[in-house]
Amino acid sequence: MMTPQEAGEAAQAVSLALFDSPVAKVGFGALALVVVFFLVRELRNVPAKLHVLMFTAFLDMVGALIIVPLLPFYAKRLGGDAETVGILVSSFAVAQLVSAPMWGRFSDKFGRRPTLLVALAASAIAFVIFGYAESIFTLFVSRIVLGAGGGTVGVIQAYVADATEPKDRARSLGWLSAATNLGVALGPVIGSWAAGIGANTYHVGSLDIHIGHAAPGLLAAALCVLNIGFAFKYLTESKHMTEEHATRTPGGTPAAPRVARPSAITSIRRVMSHPGEPAARLIWIYAITMGAFMGVNAILALFLASEHGVTESSIGYFFMYIGVISVITRVMALGRLVDWLGEPRLSRVGMVLLALGLGGLPLARGIGGLAVAVALIPLGTAFTFPCVTAMLSRVTDPRDRGLFMGVQQTFGGAARVLFPVLMGTLFKRLGHGWPFAVGATLVLLTITLGLGLEKAVKPKSASTPTPA
Helix, strand or coil, rough: CHHHHHHHHHHHHHHHHHHHHHHHHHHHHHHHHHHHHHHHHHHHCCHHHHHHHHHHHHHHHHHHHHHHHHHHHHHHHCCCCCCHHHHHHHHHHHHHHHHHHHHHHHHHHCCCCHHHHHHHHHHHHHHHHHCCCCHHHHHHHHHHHHHHHHHHHHHHHHHHHHCHHHHHHHHHHHHHHHHHHHHHHHHHHHHHHHHHHHCEEEEEEEECCCCHHHHHHHHHHHHHHHHHHHHHHHHCCCHHHHHHHHHHHCCCCEEECCCCCCCCHHHHHHHHHHHHHHHHHHHHHHHHHHHHHHHHHHHHHHHHHHCCCCCCCHHHHHHHHHHHHHHHHHHHHHHHHHHCHHHHHHHHHHHHHHHHHHHHHHHHHHHHHHHHHHHHHHHHHHHHHHHHHHHHHCCHHHHHHHHHHHHHHHHHHHHHHHHHHHHHHHHHHHHHHHHHHHHHHHHHHHHHCCCHHHHHCCCCCCCCCCCC
């Protein structure tokens, strides 16, 4: 009779064989093609003005996800551990935290398009640094540069809010999330493939070509440069829509003269000092749920490696599974469920699913149980984040939309700083199940912040959001 340790090792061997088998790789590839087919087929339901932004966001996420699942393995190769990985993930969030409100206000003043182009250039530099990192310090530098460019998530969300009516924002944000999650599905697989290519030596005439660990980073940088060219040529500016809405009343007459707008610091202080206001509640919901999700995500590769035998060459297929579920949910279900339940209720459903997924991961036994637990996480995030962001766009002044989306990302960034370090410490010092239990509990407690938001959010037919 096997001991618990022997049983665990046997389960790891089975999991490893499954993930690394050719059948599994072909199956995952076929699943990805099915998702791409449905996404392309459903594009006819997406406003044409969002197509270019979706493709830009997709390419950006492919580049980012080429390296994200590999980060724990690179850190381990350079002498890091679970706590190091948590701090590396947090360093990205620190840079994002600092840059997000500045990018938001910059985009309100100068436009969404130039802001995104500058951010993409920063990402390309960060990917090259990552590719040639030979120390933990250099990995930190790459994450900080990437985080500084990554502070434009709020700008992208503001672009969507500029270009769509209030009643369509959750659906449109869901579509944008579907495009990025398609990048989540494909990026890790491409990263694992690039890591394999880099590990080999190729003989071209008298030359021996060996790219090594730089291959994934260089590929991500190349995609980023391609994205810059695409966005420069095809991405149009959306800020004029905000200005038009801000300078005219619903009847079409000129509005009152524009008053001084709040600064980023003032808005951050307002969220902290008035947590009961609708905008502040939504930002806190976003921050806590995002923190729990990203904190667990930071140690997920290490958990899967220790408990289920997942390796550097197979982790990409696992993230692909998450991305596929995210895309399908946002494409096929989100819009219909928003129409049926409304954003406030659907966001609470999402939080329950997210908590169940996080809490269920350490309890899962075998591939089947793991697949069910993991599936709940992208379902939860698909219903929570687009709805919360859509509601925020409707309770803030359209003239400050970029600012408040940036403030939301600042609080989300603060959570990304704290939670990965916390989860890495819990994972190392208390046990592998603790990060998941803590994350699930915090998400469940956050549901209370969303109670009663139906009264705070203006009806979908409203044309202009109220100030926060």
